[in-house]
Amino acid sequence: MEFLNLASMQGTERDIYRIVESLKLGGILVLPTETVYGLAVLLSRPNAVARLSNFKGRKPGHAFSLAVPDYSWVRKMLPQISPLAERFARRCWPGPLTLVLDASPLGIAVPEAIRQLIAPSGTLGIRVPSHQVTCSILHAVGEPIVLTSANISGNTPACTAHEATESLPAGVDIVVDGGPCEYSEASTVVRVHGWEYEILREGVIKASTLHQLASRMIVFACTGNTCRSPMAEVICRALLERHQKRVADTEQICDLAVYEEQEPLCQLPITKHSEHAEGTSHPSKVAGAKMDTDIVPAKPEMGVSPPEAKFDTRAMEIGQMPESVFSASSVESGRPSPIPTKSTVCAVGASPMKSSNAQKYQPEVVEILSAGIAAFDGDTASPHAKQAMHLLGLSLDGHQSTQLDERLVRCADAIYVMSKGHRQAIISRWPKSASRVHLLDPDGRDIVDPYGMPLQTYQDCAAQIQRALERRLPEFVDFE
Secondary structure: OEEEEOOOOOOHHHHHHHHHHHHHOOOOEEEOOOOOOEEEEEOOOHHHHHHHHHHHOOOOOOOOEEEOOOHHHHHHHOOOOOHHHHHHHHHHOOOOEEEEEEOOOOOOOOOHHHHHHHOOOOEEEEEOOOOHHHHHHHHHHOOOEEEEEOOOOOOOOOOOHHHHHHHOOOOOOEEEEOOOOOOOOOOEEEEEEOOEEEEEEOOOOOHHHHHHHHOEEEEEEEOOOOOHHHHHHHHHHHHHHHHHHHHHHOOOOOOHHHHHHHOOOOOOOOOOOOOOOOOOOOHHHHOOOEOOOOOOOOOOOOEOOOOOOOOOOOOOOOOOOOOOOOOHHHOEOOEOOOOOOOOOOOOOOEEEEOOOOOOEEEEOEEEEEEEEOOOOOOOOOOHHHHHHHHOOOOOOOOOOOOEOOHHHHHHOOEEEEOOHHHHHHHHHHOHHHHHHEEEOOOOOOOOOOOOOOOHHHHHHHHHHHHHHHHHHHHHHHOOO
16 A cells, blocks of 8 residues: 655645556545545546445445546536536535436446446436645546545545545555545535435535525626616516515416516516605515415526525635635634625525425525626715615615625626626636626617716616516526
């Protein structure tokens, strides 16, 4: 058994080359992860996978999970990954989450004997670890690794290299010491099927955080986050709440298009006085209500919660891996803890579904935020923006500006911007976000900045934003 100490990350290039060569020769290695130490072999080496199964004393039907270098490998292996699984992956990887996904069809050729070890029931467990050493190994080897906890089945997982060597019999080729595990607790395992998810094992990421990570997030972005995007945020919230209330009051709505033919969606009055239109409730009176009826069959329920609750886009500080929202730097006692943003957001929740085996959930909340690509954190909304919203019975009194940053971009399912310049600025900085960044106006027109102009200009801007939002509303309530 060879022992490599990489805890200090000194001389790693030569050592990683040695590790990769051992894996390609069919070796069994002990590797560090952020959760617990793992036993690893290459998926492309069937003899090594079979050897690992015998070494672990694995019972038939108990699947091994895979570790991959990055999310692109998931697309290669599982071309039909669901939007909800993609959302979890985007927000949690690299990090302590194992996703169990449908493995049919499988996008790579795997011998049937190996398929029975990694996907015996038609599902595949997969994760992207965040430990720097193992990330370097995965990128150097450039293919999936079969990764299972470094212990004999049924025994306690190892959290240090010493614990791993003490608990394992002879047969390991190389033990890689990457220091104590960050969390010293197993990854959370989540089964995702369509828009349903089931927590198979609660680990580092607790159920409450997972429900938060499952929710849909819409971000409105402008320049300074003091007028256009905050107005879009509060108008959108009001439209969704009005729509939600109408859906709850309407029985057996099966098609949104049919509903649209009956009456306009969520008509908000654009007025020049402060009186509410008859029958219009202030958003604070209906905040937090939940829909009783799905808009489209087999889609998740949607809820809109009060703006004072905070969504955790900064659940973890970014560590060595810039694409991750998980790291130990903001973890108390080794556990992820929510850190609210300064922007106005919605609370989260999940709708439980009865199952014969375990509790299943569907996302039921839409998060609504706003931010600015050149904002200073903590600025209030402009006086005219506040007044324009007041005339609609809405409020920007508690708004504080927030800068659009990498974590917010990663968490967002859709970012609606006010101008072509905003879109270009965002995708230039974060190219992978391009498919999720859209002009708010469906016709591609810019919503001109009213800054420094009279109140009437702000009201006209609000009216343009409302018209755009009313046309976009089906996108917000249709989770596909």
